[in-house]
Amino acid sequence: MRINENIKSISGDPKKAIKKLSLPIVLTMLLAVANNLVDSIWVSGLGVGPLAAMGFTTPIFLVLVGIGAGVGAGANSLLSRFVGAEDSKGVNNGAIHSLLISIVICIILTVFFAFALEPILYLMGAGSVINYGLEYGYIIVIFSFTIILPNVFSGMFRAEGDIKRATLSLALAAIINLILNPIFIYTLNLGIKGSAIATVVASFINLLIFIYWMFIKKDTFFSYDFKNFKYQSKIVKDILVVSLPASLEEILMAVVSIVLNYLVEITGGTIAVASFTAGWRILSMAIIPPLGIAISSITVVGIAFGAKKFKNLRTSVRYTVKLGLIYSIIITILLFIFANQISLLFSYSTNSVTISNEITKFLRIMGLYIIPVAFGTAAASAFQGMGKGFSSLSITLLREVILVSIFAYLFSIVFGFGVLGVYIGLILGDIIGCAIGYIGLEYYIYGLIKKAKS
DSSP states (O other): OOOOHHHHHHHSOHHHHHHHHHHHHHHHHHHHHHHHHHHHHHHHTTOHHHHHHHHHHHHHHHHHHHHHHHHHHHHHHHHHHHHHTTOHHHHHHHHHHHHHHHHHHHHHHHHHHHHHHHHHHHHTTOGGGHHHHHHHHHHHHHTTHHHHHHHHHHHHHHHTTOHHHHHHHHHHHHHHHHHHHHIIIIISOOTHHHHHHHHHHHHHHHHHHHHIIIIIIOOOSSOOOGGGOOOOHHHHHHHHHHHHHHHHHHHHHHHHHHHHHHHHHHHHHHHHHHHHHHHHHHHHHHTHHHHHHHHHHHHHHHHHHHTTOHHHHHHHHHHHHHHHHHHHHHHHHHHHHTHHHHHGGGOSSTTTGGGHHHHHHHHHHHGGGTTTHHHHHHHHHHHHHTTOHHHHHHHHIIIIIIIIHHHHHIIIIISOOTHHHHHHHHHHHHHHHHHHHHHHHHHHHHHHHHHHHO
């Protein structure tokens, strides 16, 4: 198999490879989440109703992003393992399979959500702001391919070590969205609909850049020429065995988000939902460093697993946790200190001034949620890198669906803590679930090393 500098850099020292891959991923993800945060800030100027509507539609948006990231993780895992095994034919054939699978998934999701959006929003309790929700949501779901495909392509570029281009177009799209949001919302007077239009326009530009590199310029390490395509059910299975669980993880997260929104709404009302929405956007940005570092490890773990270098695999996992934990602790402290100043971003208009104090409270309590994330995301990403998607799914299922949901219900409703109980449930579920997932991963890697020695 021919080797270039990118492949060399991600096939050597695991620590150096993770450093190389993680920083651009973290910066790009920060920009992407900053987009969502800025969207919320601009929409908050329209009032509590539109901001709450964005909160109700956020789980659907996250499903689309998550499925794209899930298919990208599946492609990343498979292609990385081919790279580790030095199988050039498998790499190129796998790349085409990944592309075709992502297109089929886009078509299915667009049709489904076009019909299901309104009943889903009503089910989530968005009846009081349904018109705002539909204005925003229909634009997002109809153009969902612009959100899904770039995330898939980014995962494929990471598998070949081309981290610059994997992140460059995503970063550009984030910047474009930052510029377009106030123009569409206020200058063109499109309201919440303008925020959705800005998102899909920026995402479409992002998609066009990837298409140019892959099919016009054709200077990628993997070949996307269909002459390399030979249908193999095993490749489809290998992609889906990571993609489907990874996508289901995001769907489960969205379902849990629906449950949490519902619990917040019945215990605190629309203002509480708006505050929870804004606070969660900030928290999502705060967990990006450990999450981005973990995502970068998928490629490194996949290569080590494909090459059967299990000690490198363990080194990758532990270094991922170490870096993620350092960043998590620092961010938690900063979030506690500057919570009040951050919350003021959402109170620049008379329509939104009432939620500032609630956001401050959210940030100071929920900062504790960030620290265990380093362990949980490292475990999930490592299992994805090894092609063990259902193991990763099991961690998320335990942490989010079982522990977080049950604890949030118990503390908010049964024990009567209200909105505060939702926050307590989130933190406890996160700590216990992440701990169990990481311990399970360490045990699995120990078994691989022991088996290789015998």
